[in-house]
Every structure is written in structure tokens, then in C-alpha cells.
Amino acid sequence: MIIWRGWGILAVIYAAAAFVTERLLIDAFNPGGELPFVFGFGLLLAGVATWFTGVALNRNMPKRKFAALSTAREAELAEYVANGTFSRGPGHPLPQTHQEARVMADTLFEEEQAAWLSALSNRHTLFFIPLQYWGIALGVLSIFSMISDI
Template sequence: MIIWRGWGVLAFVYGAIAMMLFAGLASTMVAESALPFTIAAGLAIAAVATWFTGQALNVTQPQKKIDEWHAARRQQLDALVSSGQFQLAPGQAPPSSLEEARAQSEQLLQHELQQAQRARNGHTLFWIPMQYWAFIFAGIAVVVLVLGIVGVVRG
């Protein structure tokens, strides 16, 4: 069973395609002694693809959306403060001065921003954010490469 969230399944797809192309297909074209090197190359390519896709989906795009939301929310809170309508929460006393209202709105905005930052890393495979699968693929590629070198040296 494969467990993923969002587009995290792409990490599995990249790894599977790399293994099909660089292990399965390459086994019909290269000598058996060269197969570990093609597998390592395929896993390295899968690692690069997984890293850049994961960074885009889990870091870059969410941060862009958070920045857009932050700017809009700041304008909204500034408008409420300047019009005298800002209130920290329903039922609470309104701020007694403009400075207090600004401080409270900034505190509220920072709290909301911290909550929004938790929206990152939504694309996972087995609860591991997608971009970190690149390190797993790269580690496996290094192990396969070392085993291939040892196999060639032993003859």
C-alpha cells in the first residue's frame, strides 16, 4: 500500500519510471556488469526531479500564496484600524488608542501568519515531504554505485 497526500505520489512515480527505464530497459541494452551504473544514474535523475518538484509544490508555491494573503490581510487590518472599527475578537473591548489598535492588529497578523506557515509540505509520500525523497533516492543511488564498483573490482 502506498500512502501519499497531495502530489506526493509523484516521488514514487519518478522512482518507478527511473527503475523501469534505467534498470528494466537498460538490462536489455548494456552488459550486466554495467547495470548498477545505469540504475544509479536513473535514481540520481529521479532524485533531482523529486527535489525540484517537491520544492516547487511544498515550498515555493505555498510561500507565494502566503505572501499574497499576508499583503491582502495587512491591508484589511490597516483599513479596520484607520477607520476605528478594529476589534481583536467579538465581545472584547475595542482598543483605547490608535497605537494599541495597530499593536493588536500586528500581533493578530503575526499569529495568523504562523498558522498559515503550517500549510507547507502538504505533498508527502509515507508522511515524508516529497522533496526529502530526493535524499533517499540519492542515498540508494550511492549504495548501488558503490556495490557496482565493488562488483567490477572483484571481477
């Protein structure tokens, strides 16, 4: 069973770091007792860190990769069309004119872009849930923790 994919485990690591930090703060400032709101605040920080990490890994980075792939592939296809060597591969007819090759290259490029978008998006998950949404879950848990400390 796949529990996480990519850097999805960071949600667990951030929550564990919040717990360990809470225990260290309690031992340092109030040995043998409790400090209200410390764990909730730590979970809130873990949730914020998880949200921003998830957005960076699942949204921003794929957009940059997609832009780089698109630019390179578009230039490659344009070069094939300009040289008259464009072919979609076995089983597809060869273009008869330069205009037909351009249309076939544009169609191929659009198909590849659609496949890239789905392949690059939300690659970092924990239990099949994208990492950034675990940030929201940690934030909600922090609110419950703070309310229970009242």
C-alpha cells in the same frame, strides 16, 4: 492510514519511472542481459527530480503564497483600523483609540502569520516525510546500486 499527502506520491512515481526506463534501455540495447549503472543513474535522476520538486512545492511555493496572504491581510487590517471598524471578534474587548486598534491589529496579524507558516510548510509528504528528503534517499539508493554494479 495516510501514505502520502499532497504531491508526495511523486517520489514513488519518479522511482518507478527510473525502473521502467532502465528496463526499456536494457531491452533496447542488450536484450536478455544487463547494463551496469543504468538503474543507479536512473535512480540518481529520480532523486534529483524529487529533491527539486519537493523544494519547489514545500519551500518556494509556500513562501510566495505566504507573501501574497500577508500583503492582502495587512492591507485589510489597515483598512479596518483606518475606518474605525476593527474588532478581534466576540469575547475580545473593542479598541478605545486608534492607537489601541493598530496595536491589536498588529498582534492579530503576527498570530495569523505564525499559523500560516506552519500550515503552508511541508504539505507534500510521503509517509510523513517531506518530499524533498525522499530525493536524498533515492540518491543514496542510487549510490548503493552503482556500487553493487561494480
